Amino acid sequence: MQVIERLAPVDGLCRPCRNRTGFKGISIHNTSNWSKGANAIAHANLLRGSWKYKTISWNYAVDKDYAVRCVPENEVAWCQGDGNGDGNMKTISIEICDNADGDIRKATDNAVILAADILKRNGVSNAKSFLFQHNNWTGKDCPYDIRRNNPYDWNTFVNKVQELLNNGKSEVVDQILHVGSKVKFNGVFKVDKIITQNNKYKNGAIGCYATCYGSPVGINDYIPSGPLAKCNRDGSNANYNGILNTGDYWCCDKVFEVKEIELPTKFTPNGVATLEADGVKFRVDCGPLLEV
Ligand SMILES: [Zn+2]
Known part of the structure; x- marks a missing residue:
């Protein structure tokens, strides 16, 4: 609980x-x-x-x-x-x-x-x-x-x-997150959007409605694909070398450190954490994050 x-x-x-x-x-x-x-x-x-x-x-x-x-x-x-x-x-x-x-x-x-x-x-x-x-x-x-x-x-x-x-x-x-808290993504999520490799995202990035308070995905809400695994809907067969496409499922066992915290608002009732991967900072709804 x-x-x-x-x-x-x-x-x-x-x-x-x-x-x-x-x-x-x-x-x-x-x-x-x-x-x-x-x-x-x-x-x-x-x-x-x-x-x-x-x-x-x-x-x-x-x-x-x-x-x-x-x-x-x-x-x-x-x-x-x-x-x-x-x-x-x-x-x-x-x-x-x-x-x-x-x-x-x-x-x-x-x-x-x-x-x-x-x-x-x-x-x-x-x-x-x-x-x-x-x-x-x-x-x-x-x-x-x-x-x-x-x-x-x-x-x-x-x-x-x-x-x-x-x-x-x-x-x-x-689950009260602070700057410096260590967190993991808690669950299996769907890829709703894709950004292919470019100067900012060397491994590409994905947009996920479940981790960013829904559609549309904000420009800073895309998650760099480097640490993410392609998997089945139930989380099985996680493949960290898999290429993610729209409609795929993903999970991630990496531990991230919270860089910034935005307090909850009416529109972001769980608050928002800023994490970093592939050298890029990104924002995530605190709800799907589990403190470890
Ligand atoms: Zn009472």
Whole structure:
């Protein structure tokens, strides 16, 4: 499960920039925002947009794909509804997205993974004493779905966190990229455009909609072909000497160093990393990159 960071702005009201005053555990919520598209990144974007001046926030929003950190773990988020009480001041909040086009089971499972990781990092071995429903603080009917056994009940949630605490290894992958991060391309991609060998691209270059936020491919978004392998759609038969043509599939096992980072925007929700190959810098959507 990937953790990414889309921090709330510090010049509004949603992120008070106050340090937590202790650690009592984690408060669990459902967003109860069933709109299509209301996933974790969309919730992060709310805090960066129309909700910037509301005193509402959360440390994490989690969906079927990501845990998105919106307020750092050591800072207070306005989530538990108890003002300056222990809920807001001493717990880390996780909002589980229940958007109609999401997957409530995967999202809740991801919240389990994140909660276990947080507890582990805080030296907790007994999940039950450190997990709270929003309901615990104010009586609100939240987490709405879990309280209706969707996809499972509270005891199951707590037990799943405990299981992960017991077996030790964290399944969280911190995908927050910085200049100097080492990354790989995560998956198999299609060649959508080709530039043949020229002065700039000594091995040619490819344009790939999946790694550059779609069509058209920007002039700096072409990936030099040198380190890329031609392969089958499932990644088999990778051939690093193969000639890539439009419609082929490619993969790459090379590790790149991030040279520059562009912060996420509405149009580039994962941010953009600048990498280098064949002596040419190129821009890539951070989404398909895996930090190694
Ligand atoms: Zn809640």
